[in-house]
Amino acid sequence: MRKRIGWMALALAALLLGACATGGKKAEALERLQYDYSAAIRWGDFEGAWNLVDPEVRQARPMSDLEFQRFQQIRVSGYRELASRVDADSAVREIQIGVINQHTMAERSVRYTEAWRYDAEAGRWWLSSGLPDFWAGQ
Secondary structure (H helix, E strand, C coil): CHHHHHHHHHHHHHHHHHHHHHHHHHHHHHHHHHHHHHHHHHCCCHHHHHCCECHHHHHHCCCCHHHHHHHHHEEEEEEEEEEEEECCCEEEEEEEEEEEECCCCCEEEEEEEEEEEEECCCCEEEECCCCCCCCCCC
């Protein structure tokens, strides 16, 4: 009887570890994409950041060349995560971004909420909130 319980416990542990590994890969993929996205924003690579936006969002709200040129008027001076929440197929991060206007050299802070969704069919995460709107309220 003890042998049977021992084997059952071992089998259960193996299943749990397998489940954690799968979830772990998914979480690692999200962290890697969030890092890549934040690096693109910090370095002013808004076209690179745009490539991480959900294709459905890009199709519904395409960006023109003029909109991309507008991003050249600013420099990002800081990018800080304030809070985050991750569920099975979605994630949300509250971000504070420091923005400098290239023409006036005035710096301000913009708060932005990133929303991420996991696309099981593609096996990857997408940013579903689009790029930050640095000009909201101006």
